[in-house]
Amino acid sequence: MIPPLRNDRFLRALNRQPVDQTPVWMMRQAGRYLPEYRMTRSQAGDFMSLCKNPQLACEVTMQPLERYPLDAAILFSDILTIPDAMECGLYFEAGEGPRFQRPVRTSADIDALPIPPMAEALDYVMSAIKTIRAELNGKVPLIGFSGSPWTLATYMIEGCGSKEYRYAKGLMYSDPIALHVLLEKLTMAVTDYLNAQIDAGAQAVQIFDTWGGVLTEPAYREFSLAYMAKVISGLKRECGGQKVPVILFTKGGGGWLEAMADTGCDALGLDWTVDLGACRRRVGNRVALQGNLDPSVLFGSDKQVILEVGRLLQSFGAHPGHVFNLGHGINQFVDPDRPATMIKAVQQISREIHAGS
């Protein structure tokens, strides 16, 4: 019933097995930089309507794969589905980021939060995964994902995006116990959500810790990393007899890679501020690495894109265990010709590196 996977480079690299060429995908690869995405999005109405329609979510998930020879698909969804399922009242203001009608600020708010079974509360996500798997038909693996407990907590506490985390850090530094209670609840929700995604067909999962990097080192360990480790220890690591690798991505977490590798994850996502080769030397063969081109390189010329791709691949070398990616999501103003140049360069240059090893 399940078609065999025709391209397993991505899963092989995550498992630190040799590959013919370095697999490549892009964070936010289904997104606004693609005219075909903007067209589907305008049909759907608002952003969450697109996320909640499995057929359209499948359509936009497939769009970058039709345009580029990518080695993985990623579920089209949003990290704020969990707070939405926990009845925070997610909405989008035109021209603004996401907002919540009911921010979570007090112990009473936290105690009142429901944790519904995610397979049911977010059945539209599970339907999207099943639809995409059928549509992929074994072409490449499908990645599922969730925000980290800390990252979800910041949105729920602030009620919107933030630069300063006035309320989230205010809670951390005035009532840390209350924050721990919230993070425990979110850890249960994230674990359940990712397991439901794996049951539905996700072949790898990534935890996006978008805001872990705004913490001090002790606060990162206590309020973000510890809960991600707990999520990982609670995950089913198998889907249809295949191992399901787990990728951990803390933006701005370059100083803490050794501790991140201790969580039991299979791979670390890296932003562009760290040197890929130096990171490999730090974590050795314990985990694979995913990254880490500066997304802004795609604002440059083809020549510079190729130079930067080459520099990055050479820095990692011929070792197994690298998934090429951007260090953050692709920007909406990127010309879709630049990723084509980037992906072609990854394939050509990495093929030579791997052939020479």
Added chain:
Amino acid sequence: MIPPLRNDRFLRALNRQPVDQTPVWMMRQAGRYLPEYRMTRSQAGDFMSLCKNPQLACEVTMQPLERYPLDAAILFSDILTIPDAMECGLYFEAGEGPRFQRPVRTSADIDALPIPPMAEALDYVMSAIKTIRAELNGKVPLIGFSGSPWTLATYMIEGCGSKEYRYAKGLMYSDPIALHVLLEKLTMAVTDYLNAQIDAGAQAVQIFDTWGGVLTEPAYREFSLAYMAKVISGLKRECGGQKVPVILFTKGGGGWLEAMADTGCDALGLDWTVDLGACRRRVGNRVALQGNLDPSVLFGSDKQVILEVGRLLQSFGAHPGHVFNLGHGINQFVDPDRPATMIKAVQQISREIHAGS
């Protein structure tokens, strides 16, 4: 004529000499969190009018010193005075950040930029420094400052604040030579500006590299660090027979401290994401360190503020060469009672640490 300095803890710490207690100041200490600042600001009209009025700039510079036992004053000004003097047409939109009427995007734009002598073009800054020195009357030293060439370039190229640096990084990755020409011009301007500040009476200077941390490591070295090193090598390091220390602060630069210490600066400013003790072990006795409490700790309780201050001071230990500061500017929503708690804790705890050494 020049009154002797009655409190030299700050300069002693920058020169890695022993002190009785760790000196403390706060980035953006003259700012919106103070009701007296908001009152003066409303008298001045807009923000740049406040910067351009030496009497009012002096008034707001002195306000935090009247409230708290701080060990240094910092010139009240803005990092965008240089682009303003270079005729980029600085203006402030209500509720928005700074903007430029004439962003710098092309080689022609860059070639056309004037570099006026800063002592004349920014004479209001020099008048403010002289006024503040007279008003301080030797109470504590006065810090002058400038944005780094790269940080100023990002604002001038984008024309406003940015999260993605679409145009600045676009130029870096399509026409790096043009960007180097701009950075050379800004290096001349910044060097001249800081020397004029030192001539006017600045007793230490800080280079704010607010946006160096958004670069890859090679790009940081090539487009930010190299130009800061050039600025530092061109500075007069003396004011009235006293050495003028230079502090280099790259926000997000925690991975590159060793290279930053090689610029010839006297001290490195640290943001809060790095462990202060680990940083000291990395740079040893080569430079002093300034920082690095998470500014958001000031949203917490007095108890947590004291705990975090103690943790930070213990992490550095009894060695000479620490200036206590926040890891970034103080937030406008902080209750002015929290900094009072913080400063008192720094003094009490550090006095014990230094007495025991």
